[in-house]
Amino acid sequence: MRKWREMFKVSQVEVSRNMSVSPSVISDYEKGRRTPGSFFIKRFVESLLSIDENRGWTIVKKLAKSMHIHLDSIEDMCEFEEPISVSELIELVRGKLLTTSDFGKIIYGYTVLDSIKTILSLTGNEFYQIMGMTSERALIFTRVSAGRSPMVAVRTSPLKPAAVVLHGPRKVDELAIRLAELEKIPLILSMHRTVRDVIRSLRIICERT
The missing domain is CATH 3.40.1390.20 (HprK N-terminal domain-like)
Known part of the structure; x- marks a missing residue:
């Protein structure tokens, strides 16, 4: 989760705000204190995409370009x-x-x-x-x-x-x-x-x- 968050250049505070959870929850998952379920991962990915969409899809476009x-x-x-x-x-x-x-x-x-x-x-x-x-x-x-x-x-x-x-x-x-x-x-x-x-x-x- 941390790898993808950093790839999208999103802070824990930003993604937690988008998901309506506290930053400590994101921190616990990233450090392995908790194991995320499929629903949480889905929300996490959707939050990263939502934030990137508001920024003009900058990261998604780079990823897409790398895949031609x-x-x-x-x-x-x-x-x-x-x-x-x-x-x-x-x-x-x-x-x-x-x-x-x-x-x-x-x-x-x-x-x-x-x-x-x-x-x-x-x-x-x-x-x-x-x-x-x-x-x-x-x-x-x-x-x-x-x-x-x-x-x-x-x-x-x-x-x-x-x-x-x-x-x-x-x-x-x-x-x-x-x-x-x-x-x-x-x-x-x-x-x-x-x-x-x-x-x-x-x-x-x-x-x-």
């Missing part, structure tokens, strides 16, 4: 403690289901990607790494013009998201819809006015879970 993963294209991401249905996702993003079915998919989290940065800056392997992080999650592409490029990228990836949400276009390319049908991935068009509105709505369920 570029996070500039990722605008937001979250893993739910409890899964949600596609219909709940549609409601959150003020969406319209473009495929004939939601294919019974369950959503365990989401990743919001800037489609332009994704296409311009990521190699195929880097995109596949992100796809691996989004299995059983909703992949949300922002600043989309027609939706064809994101769905072609999803189609060629060996790992698939549970759902794809597009934000930006007034009308989605028919090929994008056909590819989603072939892959049995629910394709959703978000009607939120801005990207910030999309993320804010998703954060509601993220914070609730």
Whole structure:
């Protein structure tokens, strides 16, 4: 625990405040006076990530870069403690289901990607790494013009998201819809006015879970 706390450049006081425990509790765990359970470790890791998020993801970005993963294209991401249905996702993003079915998919989290940065800056392997992080999650592409490029990228990836949400276009390319049908991935068009509105709505369920 101490190794990870120091790696994230977080003091005992900072992490204890974030976890709503006393600094002595953190000290006891780090010195081996107590043995942390899985729930405490989960809260500890979430606290480190929360603190790093408030600092602009400085450490996470360094770690990702060391693994050759570029996070500039990722605008937001979250893993739910409890899964949600596609219909709940549609409601959150003020969406319209473009495929004939939601294919019974369950959503365990989401990743919001800037489609332009994704296409311009990521190699195929880097995109596949992100796809691996989004299995059983909703992949949300922002600043989309027609939706064809994101769905072609999803189609060629060996790992698939549970759902794809597009934000930006007034009308989605028919090929994008056909590819989603072939892959049995629910394709959703978000009607939120801005990207910030999309993320804010998703954060509601993220914070609730």
